[in-house]
Amino acid sequence: MIRHRRIDIVKDREILLEFHCEINYECESDFAKKTPYEIYYQKWLNTENQVEEFISTLSKSMGDNRTIADILEDENGIVLGYLWVTFSDIRDYNLSIAEINEIAVTKQFRKSGIGTYAIEYTEKIAKMRGANILRSGTGYGNIPSRGIHEHSGFKPCRIEYEKILD
Template sequence: MPIEIVELNHSLIREASLLLAGYRAEGGWDGGHAEECEAALLRLLEDAHTICLLARHQDEYAGFVTYHWGFSTTKGLPILKIQDVYTSPKHRNSGVGQALLQHTVELARERGAHRLQLETDTGNLPARSLYEKLGFEWISQKEVYMLPLSRWRMRTFGQKSDGLDYARRKGCYAVIFDEDKQQVAAVLTAAGHYFLPGGGLEDGETDHECLRREVLEETGYAIHIGSLIGEAERYFLSSRNEPLIGDGKFYTAQFAEKVQDPAEDDHSLQWIRVEEADNLLFHEHHSWAVRCARAANSDV
């Protein structure tokens, strides 16, 4: 039976997430969190530079390859960089991995690329054998260096209920400690809920633009933005029983000068003790961000 190659789209997220969960589990990750896999693939679809292809074999989705385009400065030509290749155990030795790789080779040729390149573990002998069979060469003179920019991965909180259509709400939030690092800034709403300062990302905004605007509206203060803490999401029902996913990026920050009075009358700036954040903050992923920020700095 021929192997069909299709590009990932929103209708295939569920099938692709099952493959990603298997890939993560084999790599030592906890592959059991389907929500995390779905969220990762949704973010991939939003990235204009990254493509995921799925292989369909025997009426099942059997594997995937992800790739992105680079550019050779010296040659003045594109480079196709393969990020991940995976075949589910059931479909191994059936040509799925080879079909995915051959498809990317054809894409690179069509675009006039100078080369394809990928990385693999030195002990992954089956993969290395396949790459060499397809003409890939091991470049012994090259070394791979990585600079990890964060110690986090996407965390998921809350319980996803079957049968509900969740809408994703992206936002950016600030973890701001006081001078003694014993208290963290929070915004108290008229409903009596505490949130980290920040809010929803508007069309065309960068994370920093969103964060500065939201904190200014809620507190009246300008801020100095520090480093990215991480990204996390929470499944929950709104006060109007809307199924939502709160997808937040969290940054360390400091208050600068006060610029104006808060623009939102039903929001007030409060300082809560760090050890009380878990109990007071409405969203679990907000309190998670406070814990991460505190642990990241021995002075906090």
């Protein structure tokens, strides 16, 4: 059984930073992934502005009662993952867009259905909170994330390119 609890920015800070950095690393370009994850993580943690910007953005988004900002736990309180979804309205088109900023599953629980559960849960709650569209992004090289998106019915809507300049 998966339980949801609202993120506590202070209590959950360490696990949020770990999830966020890991997600970013998995979505990075081949150029960035030349740096081993441990070095990437330490460098990011020491980049105080980026860390505080992430925490601040997450915290501010939680002021919107539609925002989904949950830690996913089992019945014993063991963290299975986390979910952060924000909403934006495009009034001229009468649209409300729910955007999955991050879905993360703890390494030892991957491939157990938690990611699929998180997306299905998000879709259900987003509809209940008035969203017409559910969006999510991932890095081109993040094959597991691309797979779960496609499995869940997402279709590509944007493409970004990168060229390394020598």
